[in-house]
Amino acid sequence: MYKILTLNNISVAGLDRLPRDNYEVASEVAHPDAILLRSYKMHDMEIPKTVQAIGRAGAGVNNIPVDKMTARGISVFNAPGANANAVKELVVAGMLLAARNISQSWKFATGLEGDDAVISKNVESGKKxxxxxxxxxxxxxxxxxxxxxxxxxxxxxALGHECYRLRSHHHGTERLEAGGRCGAGAECRRSALQGGLCHLPCAA
Structure with a gap:
């Protein structure tokens, strides 16, 4: 039976991958074999001597003392890309909010007062x-x-953009769907972009 210490709330979908017949998973565990966390800052934490592995449910490991763990022979794992779809959806939501002035129009609509005739008149004059x-x-x-x-x-x-994709290497381009262009920085500048999205690590 392996003992897993959780330092943050971990999705049930993730914990279900650890069969209860083989793993004891809890936020309070004595002599854990491994640690699971998300944003908990471990730098000032005393890591039990029994720990053999640390897993982060996220991309970065800046909240884990990786060098110290490496010196102790403790493996550190992360999950790059695990939240990629969620971030993509938020990016698309932001694009639509901006393109259609949804936040501004929502504020305008919720501030309307008066009877139906007054509201209808104000909507017609304000929607432009x-x-x-x-x-x-x-x-x-x-x-x-x-x-x-x-x-x-x-x-x-898919939304109908003429899309220029800038990358410094070919990793990931095999997952691109047909269409669009992968170009160098100068090519992107010449193309008179009407919008830009940056998806880069903090160290880039």
Whole structure:
């Protein structure tokens, strides 16, 4: 029976991968064999001598003292790309919010007062301020084709964008759907981009 110490709330979908017949998983465990965490800062934590592995449910490991763990022979694992789809959806939501002035029009609509006739009149006179624009035909640049950038680039193509994808290497380009261009920085600048998305690590 392996003992797993959790330092943050971990998704049940993830914990279900650890059969209860073989693993004891809890937020309070004596002499754990491994540690699971998300954002908990471990730098000032006293790591039990029994720990053999640390797993982070996330991309980065800046909250884990990796060098110290390496010196002790403790393996550190992360999960790059695990949240890529969620981030892609938020990026697309942000694009639509901006293109259609949804936040501004929502604020306008919720501030309307009066009877139906007054509200209808104010809507007709005010809606021209929130027209926005359609996405098809726009030229979009996507910088960084990692787990997130590839998904965003594919969605941009599906929305009808002329899409320029900038990458420094070919890793990830095999997951790009047909269409669009992978170019160098100068090519992207010449293309008169109408929008740009950067998906780069903090160290880039």
């Amino acid at each position: 301020n929130f027209v926005g624009f359609e996405l098809p035909g726009r030229t979009m640049g996507v910088i960084g084709l990692g787990a997130i950038g590839v998904k965003v680039a594919n969605v941009c193509r």
